[in-house]
Structure formats: C-alpha cells, structure tokens
C-alpha cells in the first residue's frame with residue numbers, strides 16, 4: 001500500500017517504536033492521527049509530524065471512564081484510517097506467581113483487548129479503503145520465560161492478525177516480531193535489559209521495516225531478521241525450541 005495522502009492511525013506514538021513509525025510515515029506523506037497517554041510527549045511528536053494528537057488511555061475501559069479508552073479514541077478520529085499501526089504495549093518481567101492480578105489484566109487489556117476492539121470497529125472502513133493493518137507483536141510471541149503473560153498477549157495478537165488476514169482479503173495485514181529494541185520499554189516493564197547479546201536495535205530500524213512491510217504487503221516482519229530462525233525452529237520443533245530456550249535464554 002502507498003501511504004502518501006492516506007490517513008494513518010498510530011497507537012503508542014508518544015514513545016519508542018510508535019514515535020519512530022510516526023516520523024517515517026510523516027516523511028512518506030501520510031496524514032497522521034497519533035495516540036498515546038502522555039499529553040506533552042504526544043503533542044511534541046504531533047508537532048514534529050504535522051499530526052492530530054488524541055490523548056487516550058487504552059486501558060481506561062477497565063476503570064469505566066467514559067471520557068477515555070478505545071471508544072473515546074474512536075469518537076475523536078477525524079477521518080476513516082486507511083492504515084492502523086497498533087504499537088501501544090507494555091511488558092512485565094518476573095516469575096508468573098509474582099505478577100499481581102491487576103498487572104495481568106493491564107497487559108491483556110492494552111496489548112490484546114485494545115487492538116482487537118479497535119480493529120473490530122475500524123475494519124469496515126479499512127475494507128472500504130483497501131487499507132492495511134500493522135500489529136507490533138514481539139519475538140516473545142514464541143514464549144519467553146519470565147514474561148509469560150506478555151508472551152501470551154503477543155502470541156494472541158499474532159493469532160488474531162493471522163485470522164484477520166484470511167477473513168479480510170481486501171486489506172493487508174502485517175505482524176511485526178521485534179527482538180530487543182532500545183526504547184523506554186524495559187524501564188517501564190520493571191527490569192532493564194541486561195543481556196550482552198543480542199544488543200538492542202534502534203527504534204527507527206523497526207520503523208523502517210514496518211513501513212517497508214506496509215509498502216510490500218509483507219505478512220510477517222522479524223527484526224533483526226536473523227531472529228526468524230528462532231521462529232522457524234519454534235514452528236517446526238517446539239520441544240527443541242523449549243530445550244534450547246531453557247539452556248541459552
């Protein structure tokens with residue numbers, strides 16, 4: 001899909017990968033609607049990219065605030081988007097038993113329920129526009145120890161994308177599986193990134209792959225690309241994947 005002159009909605013645009021995607025799409029001439037929680041950071045990105053900013057907490061439906069959440073975002077959209085990039089997401093690190101029930105709900109709500117509900121509501125317009133959906137999942141969709149709930153939300157998102165791709169052949173659907181990316185994500189999930197290898201990649205590298213995936217109509221984008229080997233082993237030999245993962249982390 002060509003993005004020039006088309007309306008694109010980017011969630012999670014106030015930080016990290018979402019900001020980098022917004023900048024790339026603006027450079028390609030898209031008309032942007034950006035959403036995030038932090039009004040100041042979101043406004044700064046919107047000013048740099050000539051976008052409309054819509055502040056929304058996509059978990060707010062859980063707290064039943066009618067002025068916020070997915071429905072409020074939908075009401076505030078100025079036009080029918082032809083491209084939707086679902087970037088908003090949070091992680092949580094640590095043993096499953098130590099995760100509070102509220103944190104479990106927050107992860108499922110933001111990482112899975114919000115993109116599902118937004119997609120459900122926007123799908124008729126996307127079909128009419130012959131548009132494109134991007135789901136920023138994670139390589140954790142294959143299953144990462146110490147990130148069980150996060151992994152579950154990202155695997156759920158990947159499965160959802162796979163089904164929508166078949167159900168709505170008029171539109172493109174790209175799932176993105178990044179490895180470690182240098183953004184505030186790790187600080188926010190409660191544990192900084194502490195592996196020596198692989199080194200986190202810049203957010204703009206993920207954004208570049210996302211925009212290329214939209215242009216080419218890619219089904220799945222793994223970035224960095226060598227991580228696709230892990231996805232292949234996971235698909236072909238899940239027991240071997242689990243053993244290797246336990247051994248090498």
Ligand SMILES: NC(=O)c1ccc[n+]([C@@H]2O[C@H](COP(=O)([O-])OP(=O)(O)OC[C@H]3O[C@@H](n4cnc5c(N)ncnc54)[C@H](OP(=O)(O)O)[C@@H]3O)[C@@H](O)[C@H]2O)c1
Nearest residue numbers: 012014015016017037038057058088089138180181183185
């Ligand atoms: N960084 C990585 O290593 C990595 C790897 C694989 C996948 N990912 C995925 O990439 C996506 C973007 O993450 P990132 O690395 O760019 O992290 P980030 O810099 O922390 O950005 C997360 C974005 O999500 C938004 N967000 C958080 N809670 C929200 C809520 N309740 N309602 C609405 N928006 C909310 C944030 O808004 P505010 O800042 O305004 O609160 C921010 O714009 C996420 O889905 C993440 O799971 C990241």
